[in-house]
């Protein structure tokens with residue numbers, strides 16, 4: 110469904126600040142995969158997402174989505190098929206627009222935007238149904254401005270907006286990291302439910318090793334722009350956090366604490 | 374006195390169209406667009422030159438609208454394709470338009486006193502004291518309703534999100550460059566439309582008529598918002614229109630003060646904007662202090 114072929118990305122090339130962010134990564138994501146990615150700060154995880162989404166372009170290598178080479182396609186064009194949720198709960202919604210207007214923007218991502226009303230009676234019913242699945246009572250606040258919602262509510266809304274048009278690919282970049290533990294647990298549960306229900310092909314970056322182990326059918330560990338460990342299927346299922354820590358230590362040939370991977 | 378307020382409302386309705394344009398760029402797109410000083414005159418110049426050459430007033434006004442749209446689009450392209458920052462894009466376009474406007478008019482000033490135009494039509498066709506007022510109210514209301522509708526369409530919602538959270542709208546397949554260019558086009562089209570109407574109303578187009586126009590537009594937006602708030606789009610566009618009228622009335626009243634002269638107008642405008650920006654905050658703060666003081670008094674009374 111998604112192929113990354115020898116992706117290479119370097120920042121500030123030829124200056125003292127030169128930084129190879131992605132060092133020849135290849136990856137084949139199959140339809141229905143749910144991949145979790147872990148790795149220390151600066152490993153290149155977000156950069157990899159930006160390259161998949163088209164926010165940045167690789168210096169070498171290609172990106173193929175559904176058999177189509179999209180390497181040079183700008184972000185807004187790829188966005189018809191890619192849903193994203195960011196770490197910052199403020200990033201995924203428009204604060205001065207109402208809940209239903211935000212949903213309308215997400216709803217019309219898949220086709221050219223017209224001069225027809227964004228919110229119609231029919232759509233409003235649909236939005237209500239969708240909001241009910243979150244179980245946060247947002248369905249009764251359709252006309253409230255999103256800027257008034259709490260971080261957790263906004264992130265739940267972002268998640269819904271990113272997924273309810275059933276994108277071919279869902280990218281989640283530490284989307285629970287900015288929330289308190291109970292809200293994070295809620296968003297994690299909703300993520301699991303939605304991905305299973307809609308059978309979305311998903312890649313999720315997380316610093317929470319437990320989350321990485323619990324969710325998904327594949328796991329990748331990244332370090333210094335490379336994938337240094339990979340597991341899938343039955344073996345992934347039986348993986349534990351301490352297995353991961355061991356793996357990481359072996360690869361690096363050093364003793365590592367949970368802290369390092371968790372990013373301090 | 375009555376007469377000057379009456380004309381203030383008439384003129385205010387024309388300037389309301391300009392203020393709606395400024396509202397689009399400043400508030401909806403979050404783009405401080407200074408093109409306005411130039412595009413207002415562009416509208417006046419295009420309409421005037423066409424009228425002098427015998428064009429139908431409706432066609433002249435439509436052409437002014439289109440010319441403003443093009444000016445805004447160029448500012449948008451300077452910013453999006455050229456990568457120039459918003460303020461500078463607008464200033465560059467404003468300066469460029471000064472020369473272009475002179476070229477269009479072929480003179481610093483074009484008189485329309487002997488021409489047939491929109492308002493001679495209205496005066497002769499409908500007649501009566503209220504004719505122009507009535508037509509202007511209708512025109513402004515139609516523009517307002519269309520704008521309200523537009524800003525709630527799929528397209529319009531995306532436009533609003535561009536000014537609000539451009540990361541978000543990009544991730545929902547909105548091309549922010551396109552929306553900015555279009556939004557600035559529409560904004561300056563409205564400004565040019567106002568320029569075309571004001572020129573016909575006052576009987577001349579002047580190349581310097583646009584100086585400080587952006588501040589007048591901002592004054593209208595800020596006064597309107599300060600009085601009516603900005604809860605919904607429908608309410609805010611109404612606020613902007615009323616703000617433009619109130620601004621005209623304030624200016625008319627100020628000019629009746631003995632020691633003030635026409636030349637003081639820009640200073641008065643600047644002071645109005647400053648007051649409209651500072652007063653609401655000061656009042657809110659004052660209210661808060663009062664609340665706190667009363668609460669403390671109540672608490673100490675309970676204790677004592």
Ligand SMILES: Nc1ncnc2c1ncn2[C@@H]1O[C@H](COP(=O)(O)OP(=O)(O)OP(=O)(O)O)[C@@H](O)[C@H]1O
Nearest residue numbers: 120121128130149150151152153154155156157372
């Ligand atoms: N736009 C940029 N310009 C220069 N350097 C960048 C840029 N974006 C990322 N980098 C660098 O590339 C490296 C990889 O960054 P990236 O954000 O992908 O890491 P990450 O794995 O997401 O880390 P974290 O866990 O902290 O989010 C870092 O060293 C970062 O400083």
Ligand SMILES: [Mg+2]
Nearest residue numbers: 154155156282
């Ligand atoms: Mg990151």
